[in-house]
Every structure is written in structure tokens, then in C-alpha cells.
Amino acid sequence: MKLDLTLLLSAAIGAQTVFGTPIRSRTPYLTKETHNVPRKWSKLGRAPGDHKLHLQIGMKQENFDELDRQLYEVSDPEHSRYGQHLSFDAVNELVKPAEESLDLVHEWLLTNGVSEFSYSPAKDWINIYVDVASAERLLDTEYSVFQHEDGSVLVRTSTWSLPAHLHEHVDTIQPTTSFMRTAPKKTDWVQFAEPFTPAGYKPPTNETIAKVCRLFTVTIECFQTLYGTLNYHQKVPGINRIGFNNYLNQTPIRPDIFSFLEKYRPEAAPNAYAFRSIEIAGGPAAQYTPLTLEQAAGDDISKEANLDAQTILGMTFPQPVYSYSTGGSPPFIPDINTPTDTNEPYLTWVNYVMGQEDVPQVISSSYGDDEQSIPKSYADRVCKQFAQLGARGISLLVSSGDGGLGDEDGTSCYSNDGKNSTTFLPEFPAACPYVTTVGATMQFEPEVSALREPGIGPDGNTHGFYASGSGFSYYFPRPSYQDKVVPPYVSALNGLYDGLYNKNGRAYPDVSAQGLYFAFWWNGTESSISGTSASCPLMSSVISLVNDALISSGKAPLGFLNPWLYSKGYQGFTDILNGSSHGCGVTGFPVTKGWDPVTGLGTPVFPELVKLAGC
Numbered sequence: 001m002k003l004d005l006t007l008l009l010s011a012a013i014g015a016q017t018v019f020g021t022p023i024r025s026r027t028p029y030l031t032k033e034t035h036n037v038p039r040k041w042s043k044l045g046r047a048p049g050d051h052k053l054h055l056q057i058g059m060k061q062e063n064f065d066e067l068d069r070q071l072y073e074v075s076d077p078e079h080s081r082y083g084q085h086l087s088f089d090a091v092n093e094l095v096k097p098a099e100e101s102l103d104l105v106h107e108w109l110l111t112n113g114v115s116e117f118s119y120s121p122a123k124d125w126i127n128i129y130v131d132v133a134s135a136e137r138l139l140d141t142e143y144s145v146f147q148h149e150d151g152s153v154l155v156r157t158s159t160w161s162l163p164a165h166l167h168e169h170v171d172t173i174q175p176t177t178s179f180m181r182t183a184p185k186k187t188d189w190v191q192f193a194e195p196f197t198p199a200g201y202k203p204p205t206n207e208t209i210a211k212v213c214r215l216f217t218v219t220i221e222c223f224q225t226l227y228g229t230l231n232y233h234q235k236v237p238g239i240n241r242i243g244f245n246n247y248l249n250q251t252p253i254r255p256d257i258f259s260f261l262e263k264y265r266p267e268a269a270p271n272a273y274a275f276r277s278i279e280i281a282g283g284p285a286a287q288y289t290p291l292t293l294e295q296a297a298g299d300d301i302s303k304e305a306n307l308d309a310q311t312i313l314g315m316t317f318p319q320p321v322y323s324y325s326t327g328g329s330p331p332f333i334p335d336i337n338t339p340t341d342t343n344e345p346y347l348t349w350v351n352y353v354m355g356q357e358d359v360p361q362v363i364s365s366s367y368g369d370d371e372q373s374i375p376k377s378y379a380d381r382v383c384k385q386f387a388q389l390g391a392r393g394i395s396l397l398v399s400s401g402d403g404g405l406g407d408e409d410g411t412s413c414y415s416n417d418g419k420n421s422t423t424f425l426p427e428f429p430a431a432c433p434y435v436t437t438v439g440a441t442m443q444f445e446p447e448v449s450a451l452r453e454p455g456i457g458p459d460g461n462t463h464g465f466y467a468s469g470s471g472f473s474y475y476f477p478r479p480s481y482q483d484k485v486v487p488p489y490v491s492a493l494n495g496l497y498d499g500l501y502n503k504n505g506r507a508y509p510d511v512s513a514q515g516l517y518f519a520f521w522w523n524g525t526e527s528s529i530s531g532t533s534a535s536c537p538l539m540s541s542v543i544s545l546v547n548d549a550l551i552s553s554g555k556a557p558l559g560f561l562n563p564w565l566y567s568k569g570y571q572g573f574t575d576i577l578n579g580s581s582h583g584c585g586v587t588g589f590p591v592t593k594g595w596d597p598v599t600g601l602g603t604p605v606f607p608e609l610v611k612l613a614g615c
Contacts, residue, residue, distance in 0.1 A: 025108065025112075025163035026107075026163065026165060027163045027164040027165040027166075028163070028164055029140045029161040029162065029163055029164070030161055030162070030163075030164045030167065031159060031160075031161050032160055032161055032162045032167060032170070032173075033159065033160060033172070033176070033177055033375055033377060034158060034159040034177070035158060035159075035177035035178075035179075035374075035375040036158065036416050036417065036418055037146065037156075037158050037179065038179050038370070038372065038373050038416050039412065039414060039416065040148055040149045040412070041146045041147070041148055041149075041179055042146065042147055042149075043144050043145070043146055044144070044145045044146065044147050044153065045144065045145055046142070046143070046144055046145070047132045047143035047144055047145050047155040048132060048145075049131060049132050049133035050131050050132070050133070051131060051132045051143075051155055052129060052130070052131055052132075053129070053130055053131070053132060053135050053143075053155070053175060054127065054128075054129055054175075055127070055128050055129075055130060055135060055173055055174070055175070056125055056126075056127055056173065056174050056175075056347060057105065057125065057126040057127075057128070057170060057172075057173050058124065058125055058170065058171040058172040058173065058174075058377075058378075058381045059097035059101055059102065059105065059123070059124045059125065059126065059169065059170060059171070060097055060098070060101055060168065060169050060170065060171055061094075061095040061096070061097060061122075061124050061171075061384065062094075062095070062096060062097055062098045062101075063094045063095065064094070064095055064384055064387075066094055067086075067091065067094040067095055067387065067388065067391055068387060070086060070094070070391060071086075071387055071390055071391045071434075071560060072480075072563060074086065074391065074393075074559065074560075075390065075559055075560040075561075075562070075563040075564065076563045076564075076567070077563070077564050077567060077568050078567065083393075083555060083556035083559070084556070085391065085392055085393030085556060085559055086391045086392055086393075087392070088121075088357055088392065091122070091354075091388050091391050091392055092121050092122035092354075093122075095122045095124050095384075095388060096122045096123055096124060097122075097123060097124055097169070098169075100169075101169035101170075102123060104165065104166060104169055105126065105166060105169060105170065108163060108166060109126075109128065112137075112138060113134075114128050114130065114134075114138070116128070116129070120351045120354065120355070121351075121354050121355040122354070125347070125351055132155065139157075139160040139161060139162070139173065139176065140160070140161040141157045141159060141160040141161065141176070142157060143155050143156065143157050144156065144157065146179070148181065152181065154175075154179075155175070156175060156176065156177065156178070156179060157176050157177060158177060159177070160173065160176045160177065171377055171380070171381050172375070172377040172378045172380075172381050174347070174378050177374075177375045177378075178373070178374040178375060178378050179373045179374065180369045180373050180374040180378075180428070181369050181373065182247055182248065182345055182346070182367040182368060182369050183248070183367060183368070183369060184248070184250065184300075184303070184304035184366055184367055184531075184533050201215055201443065202443075203444075203445075204444045204445035205445060206445055208225060209222075209225055209226060209444055209445060212225050213225065213226060213444045215442070215443065215516070215517060216458055216517045216528060217517050217518065217519040217520075217528045218514055218516070218517055218518055218519060219264050219519045220264045220265050220311075220314035220315060220519075221264065222444075222514075223315060223514060223538060224315070226444060226514070226603075227513075227542055227603065227604050227605065227606050228604075228605055228606035228607045228608075229315065229541075229542060229545055229606045232545060232549075232606065234316075234318065234319065234545070234548045235548060235549070235551075235552035236548055236551045236552045237316075237318045237319045237320070237548065238320065239551055240319055240361060240544065240547050240548045240551050240557070241319060241320045241321070241322060241360035241361060241362075241544075242312055242316055242319055242320075242321055242322070242360050242361070242362045242363070242364070242540060242541065242544040243321065243322035243323070243324055243359075243360035243362070243363045243364070244308040244309070244312055244321075244322075244323060244324070244363065244364040244365070244366075244537055244540070245308075245324050245326065245349060245363065245364070245365040245366070245367065246283065246304070246305045246308070246323060246324060246325040246326065247283075247326055247345040247349075247367050248345075248367075249283070249284055249301065249327065250300075250301065250302060250303075250304050250305040250325070251283075251284040251285065251286055251287055251301070251302055251305050251325055252275075252277070252286040252287070252302065252305040252306055252308075252309040252323055253286075253287050253290065253291055253302045253305075253306055253522075253523075254272050254273050254286055254287060254288050255272075255288075255289065255290045255524070256290070256291075256302070256306050256310075256521045256522055256523070256524065257272040257306060257309050257310055257313065257521070258272035258273065259521045259524070259526075260272075260306075260310045260314070260519070260520070260521035260526075261310070261313060261314060263526075264314055264519060265313070265314040265317060267317065268313055268314060268317035268318070271313055271317060271318070271321070272309075272313065273288070275309065275313065275320070275321040275322070275323060276320065276321065276322045276323065277323045277325065278322060278323065278324050278325070279325050279327070280324060280325065280326040280327065280348060280349060280352045281326055281327045281348050281352075282327035283324075283325030283326045283327035284325055284327065285325065286305075286309075286323050286325070287302070290523070290524055291523050291524075296523045302522065303520075303522055303529060304366060304367075304533055305323070305325075306520070306521065306522055307366075307518065307520060307529055307533060307534060307537070308323075308364060308366060308533070308537045309321070309323060310520065310521065311518070311534065311537040311538055311541065312364065312537045312540065312541050315537075315538065315541035315542070315545075316541045316544055316545065319544065319548070320360075322360050322363075324349060324352075324353070324363075326345050326348050326349040326352070345367075346382050346385075346429060347381075347382055347385065350382065350385040350386065350388075350389065351385065353389065354385065354388055354389070359389075359392070359394055360394070361393065361394060361395065361544065361547050361551075361557040361558075361559075362394070362395045362397070362540050362543050362544040362547060362557075363389075363394060363395070363396050363397070363540070364397050364398075364536050364537040364539075364540035365396065365397070365398045365399070365429070365435075365536070366398070366399040366531075366532070366533035366536045366537065367398075367399070368398065368399065368401055368427045368428060368429060368430055368469075369427065369428060370406075370425045370426075370427060370428070371425070371426045371427055371428040371431055371471075371473060371474060371475055372415065372416040372425065372474070373416070373428075374428060376475045379428050379429075379432070379475050379476075380475065380476075382429065382432070383429065383432035383433070383434055383435075383476065384434075386429065386432055386434040386435055387434040387560075389434075390434055390559055390560030391559075391560070392559075393556060393557050393559040394559065395436065395540075395543055395547075395557070395558055395559060395560065395561050396434075396435045396436070397435065397436045397437075397438055397536055397539055397540045397543070397561075398429050398430055398432075398435045398436070398437055398438070398536060399430070399437075399438055399469070399531070399532035399533050399535060399536040400427070400430050400437050400438060400439040400440070400468060400469030400470065400471075400508055400509040400532050400535075401427040401430060401468075401469025401471075401532060402440075402466050402467070402468070402469060402531045402532055402533075403425075403465070403467065403469060403583055404451075404465075404467030404468065404469065404470055404581045404582040404583025404584070404588055405424040405425065405467075405470055405471065405581050405582065405583035405584040405586070405588050405589075406424055406425035406583050406584040407425075407465075407583060407584065408454065408464075408465035408583060408585075409584075409585050410422070410583075410584040410585035410586075412425065413425055413583075413584035413585070422500065422584075423500055423501070424471060424472070424497070424500050424501045424583075424584055425471070425584070426471030426472060426473045426474060426501075426505070426508075427469055427471060428475075430469060430471065430508050430509070431471060431472075431473035431475065431476055431505070431506050431508055432476065432506070433476050433479040433506045433562070434560065436510050436511065436561045436562055436565070437508035437509040437510050437511075437600070438509055438510070438511055438512060438513060438532060438535045438536045438539045438540075438600075439468040439469060439470070439508075439509035439511070439512040439515075439532060439535065439598060439599050439600055440468040440512060440513070440514070440515025440516065440530075440531065440532045440534070440535040441468070441512050441513065441514055441515060441516075441535075441576060441599060441603055442514065442515065442516035442517075446574075446576070446577065446578065447512075447514070447574065447576055447603055448576065448578040448579040448591070449467075449468050449512075449576060449578070449579025449580065449581070449591050449598045449599050450466065450467065450468040450515045450516050450530075450532075450535075450579075451466070451467045451468070451579060451580075451582055452465070452466040452467075452516065452530070453465065458517075458528075465582075465583075466516075466530060466531065467581060467582040467583055467588075468509070468512070468515065468532060468535075468581070468598060468599070469508075469509065469532055470508070470509070470581035470583075470588065470589055470597045470598045471501070471507070471508055471597065472501040472502045472503065472505040472506070472507045472597065473502065473505035473506040473507075473508075474502050474505055475505075476505060476506040477504060477505065477506065478504055478505060478506055478507065479506055479562070481562050481563045481565075481566040481567070482506070482507060482566060482595075484566070485566065485594060485595035486507050486595070488594075489507075489592065489594070489595060489596060489597070490503050492592070493589075497586070497589070500584075507597045508597065508600070509597070509598075509599070509600040510561075510562060510565060510566075510600045510601060511539060511565065511573060511600045511601050511602065511603070511604070512535060512539075512576060512599040512600050512602060512603050513535040513536075513538040513539040513542070513603055513604065514534070514535060514538060514603075515530060515531060515532055515534050515535035515538075516530045516534075517529075517530055518530065518534045539604065542604045542606055542609070543558060543561065543604075545606065546558060546606070546609050546610055546613050546615075549610045549613065549615040550613055550614070550615055552615075553614075553615050555613075555614065555615070558613065564613075565601060566595075566601070568612055569601075569609065569612055569613075570595075570601040570602075571608065571612055572604065572605050572606075572608035572609035572611070572612045573601045573602035573603060573604055573605060573609075574602045574603045574604075574605055575593060575594065575601075575602045576591055576596075576598075576599035576602050576603065577591060577592070577593060578591055579591040579598060579599070580598060581597065581598045
């Protein structure tokens with residue numbers, strides 16, 4: 001029988017303010033989740049009781065399996081439904097929770113004094129705002145302040161509970177056990193304006209490529225030439241759109257972007273002041289003025305955002321570009337008494353976007369963290385949110401990471417299961433099967449997997465280790481679209497690295513693009529930057545141009561890319577044959593003919609992709 005929520009609400013308000021009386025529940029509390037505190041984190045003490053938390057309650061989605069089935073149908077080029085993406089309302093209908101689930105969770109909240117909450121569009125997430133003391137009573141747990149070795153702090157717990165009758169209705173609640181520290185997948189800003197060619201580098205023999213491509217720095221004209229987009233004239237740029245994500249208060253600086261475009265794509269320069277800035281949960285807007293001295297002293301405030309904007313605007317002009325800046329709520333001052341914002345940025349962003357009708361067909365996201373830093377329940381639910389984007393015909397591309405298999409020498413390559421076993425470290429969201437993960441290459445003829453050993457860089461300064469991210473998920477099983485390419489690769493390893501990775505996990509990356517020494521503008525100065533943070537917006541731009549050709553032919557955009565990539569689209573990529581993944585103190589997985597977990601299916605050949613897409 002459906003509960004009368006109006007009566008419950010009246011009773012709750014009449015009986016108590018928030019948590020004015022002890023917790024009440026129709027069944028005993030049982031532990032719902034335990035997640036070990038990851039390495040590099042240490043507990044400082046109890047969290048302040050008045051610190052505000054935005055708790056996000058992930059409800060059991062009633063028909064996700066059906067959404068998954070339909071997602072693969074509309075994404076499989078051999079299926080009769082290919083390209084018939086689902087509507088906003090159809091997706092929400094499939095993932096909404098059962099009424100019984102909503103009623104039971106409402107009852108639990110209301111009878112314990114939580115009378116104000118909001119929902120995601122499908123009501124599969126419930127949002128409440130409570131202080132730490134109240135959350136501790138509600139979840140029968142104890143929050144603490146934890147500090148990372150880099151000095152950042154946040155409020156988390158390692159275990160939490162729910163009444164037994166709610167366990168089957170709630171998938172996850174965060175922030176609780178998630179220690180994810182999403183970070184840009186970029187490395188080493190190099191301020192150096194002179195041509196640079198390292199020892200042993202062989203320039204391309206193709207005269208056209210050699211004329212526009214040099215290792216330091218790599219420009220928009222080089223990308224256009226190398227991947228074949230140079231002479232493509234867009235047909236529906238007002239309909240076809242592309243976006244990129246900004247987290248951690250990253251914000252594009254419009255004067256820097258203008259300077260970059262004025263030099264490398266002059267006709268696009270006015271768009272530096274015209275692209276759309278969308279602020280979510282208090283995220284900062286794209287900035288119309290140069291960096292202040294205080295901002296520039298922070299060093300990292302806008303480099304990732306500038307890189308994404310400069311690459312995408314340079315590659316896709318005159319397409320409309322959306323910049324999403326996701327902040328946290330409530331606002332925070334990072335000190336021990338008011339720890340770092342507790343929101344999970346991916347979830348905040350994707351739930352916002354799922355509520356919008358006007359969404360770009362391609363979105364680039366260059367952030368991530370170790371998969372094991374977050375509990376599986378949370379990773380699974382965020383990944384399912386990404387599936388909803390794909391079902392609506394939106395391609396989400398993410399960077400594979402810059403640490404190869406983990407870190408350089410293996411000092412962090414240990415499991416977080418309490419056993420501290422040596423292991424390679426896959427990343428999230430790179431390992432989510434519903435995103436397209438982009439690795440990095442370098443050089444031009446031929447391209448090879450990106451690797452830069454630590455040492456002296458072209459600016460005379462010491463620079464750290466950088467290798468294109470590579471991995472096999474421990475959380476997500478291998479998706480069916482990889483069944484033809486991953487098992488043969490694993491078999492050919494002949495036992496190499498057995499026990500250090502999950503042979504049956506979702507493997508990444510899926511594809512690759514250039515990722516070393518991008519020409520770049522920051523703080524009024526030309527420089528260079530590297531990383532899969534560069535590869536991801538570059539690859540996203542190429543896919544967006546393919547969408548332009550599709551839409552102008554009266555066809556649907558590519559949407560969720562992976563089923564098409566692995567069954568057909570791979571023929572439009574240049575297979576990368578040299579390099580290895582590196583990291584964790586080993587040489588790592590080798591780059592081989594066909595798919596490999598370093599460069600994926602290879603780098604794009606735009607004219608071939610357009611043909612294969614059916615244009």
C-alpha cells in the first residue's frame with residue numbers, strides 16, 4: 001500500500017526538528033557499505049558536527065537492464081534501430097525507481113526529521129542537505145577529516161549503515177566512503193618559445209606533414225593535417241555542437257583563448273568571447289578578464305580549461321561550444337575546520353545535464369582518479385548515469401590518464417582491499433564501459449604511444465614521468481563490444497603480468513590522439529602542455545566533425561561510440577605499432593598490431609571515418 005507522505009510529513013514536523021529525537025526505523029540498522037581508506041590518506045580527527053553535507057541518495061533504478069539493452073540496439077550499426085536514440089522522457093521512464101522504493105526512503109527521511117529534499121529528473125537520486133552530526137545519526141556512522149599527502153582535506157567515513165529494509169532500495173549514498181580526488185589529466189606546462197627537437201627524433205618524411213608538424217610545439221594546423229580535417233567545410237554548425245567539462249574551479253580565460261586562436265586559427269578568435277559558459281552548483285564562469293596576480297600564483301586555476309577550449313575551438317570552428325563548470329554546494333573554504341567541498345563532481349554534472357533538453361552531441365571530459373579510490377557502488381551508479389547520456393545520442397569521451405599503469409616506480413601500485421597486494425591501478429571514469437576512453441600518442445610518422453621519461457625538459461627544468469594511461473578495470477567486466485579484440489591480446493601476453501591486472505575487466509583506452517607538447521596559451525604567455533587531457537578534446541573534436549557530416553546527411557549523430565568503433569569504425573583509424581604502457585616500475589603492456597591497452601584502436605583518419613559512418 002502506498003504511504004501517505006503528507007501525513008508522514010506533518011507528523012515529522014510536529015514531532016521534532018531535524019534529528020530532535022533519536023533515529024527511528026521499522027527495521028534494525030545493518031552495514032550497507034565499507035570501503036578502506038586509500039593509501040596516501042590519513043585521518044586527522046572527527047569532522048566538525050556543523051559542517052554541511054550534500055548527501056546524494058542513489059535509488060535502485062527499476063529498469064536499467066532494459067535501458068542497457070536499448071542503448072546497445074541504438075548504438076549497434078548492424079541493428080535495425082541503429083541511430084534511433086531515446087528521448088529525454090523515455091530515458092527517465094526506464095531508470096526511475098519503483099514507487100515502493102521512493103515511499104520507503106521518504107518514510108525513513110521524514111520520520112527522522114529530514115523534510116526537505118530534491119530529485120534528479122528521473123527521481124533516481126534524492127538530494128538532502130544536513131550537517132555532519134545529523135548525517136552520522138541518519139547513517140549510523142562517524143565522519144572524520146582526512147588529509148591527502150598533497151595537503152588537501154575532506155570529510156569522509158569508511159563505513160555506513162541503513163535500516164535493513166532499505167538495503168534493496170538504495171544503491172549508494174555519497175559523500176560517505178568515496179575518496180575520489182578527480183584531477184585534470186594534464187602534465188607539465190612548459191614555457192619555451194624556441195623550436196625543440198630531442199635527440200633521436202626523426203621528422204616525418206611526408207612533405208605535407210613535415211611542413212606543419214614539429215615535436216615542439218604541436219599546433220592546430222598539424223592536427224588538422226595529420227588527421228585529415230583541414231579541408232572539411234562544416235554544413236550544420238548551428239545544429240551540431242560540442243562541449244567540455246571543467247571541475248575543481250577550473251575556468252577558461254577568454255583573453256588567453258583569444259590570443260591562442262588569433263595566432264593559430266584567426267577566423268575563430270572572436271569565438272573566444274562568444275562560446276557558451278554554463279555554471280553548475282556554483283562553478284565559476286568563463287572569465288572575460290586576464291588572470292589576476294593572485295590567480296596566476298595559484299598556477300593551476302585555468303590550464304586544463306584553457307587547453308580544452310583552445311583545442312576544441314581551434315578544431316571545430318564555427319561550431320557552438322559549451323563550457324560546463326561544475327562547482328560544489330555549499331561553498332567552502334579549504335581549511336581544517338571547513339574541509340574541502342564534499343560533492344562528487346561527475347554526479348553533480350551528469351544529473352544536471354540529464355535534466356536538460358539542449359545538450360551537445362559530443363562532450364569531452366579530461367579528469368579522473370584511481371578506480372579504487374571510490375567504492376564500487378558509487379562508480380557503478382555514475383557509470384549508469386553516463387549510459388543514460390549515450391542512450392540519448394550523446395558521445396562522452398574521457399582521458400585515459402597520464403601515469404601509464406599507475407605511477408612511475410610502483411610506490412603507489414598497491415590494492416585497497418586490505419591486502420596491499422601489488423597491482424596495476426585502473427582509473428575512473430576511464431574504465432566505465434559506457435564512455436569512450438582516449439589515450440595519447442606522440443611523433444607523427446609513425447605515431448607512437450606517448451611516453452616521456454623524467455628528466456630535463458625543453459625549458460631547462462626537470463619534468464616528471466608521463467605515459468598514456470592504460471588499464472583493465474576491477475569494477476567493470478569486459479563489455480561485449482571488446483570480446484573480439486581483448487581476449488586475443490591477453491592470450492598473446494603468455495602470462496606476462498598475470499596477477500597484476502584483471503584479464504576479464506573492461507580494458508582501455510578505446511582510441512588515441514596526439515598528446516605531447518601542445519601549443520598553448522596561459523596567463524598571457526605562449527607555452528606548451530602535454531597529457532591525455534590534450535588527446536581527449538582533440539579526439540572529441542574529430543568525432544564532432546563526423547557528426548556534422550552525419551547530421552547534414554539527415555542521419556543521427558554517432559551517440560555512444562564504442563559498439564560502432566569496435567565493429568566498424570576501427571577501419572577509420574591508423575593502427576599504432578610502437579611503444580608500451582610503462583608505470584608501476586615495469587615496461588608495461590606492449591603496443592601491438594590491432595587493439596592494445598595503450599593506444600586502443602589507434603588514431604583517427606577523418607575522411608575514412610566519415611565514409612564508415614555512412615555519409
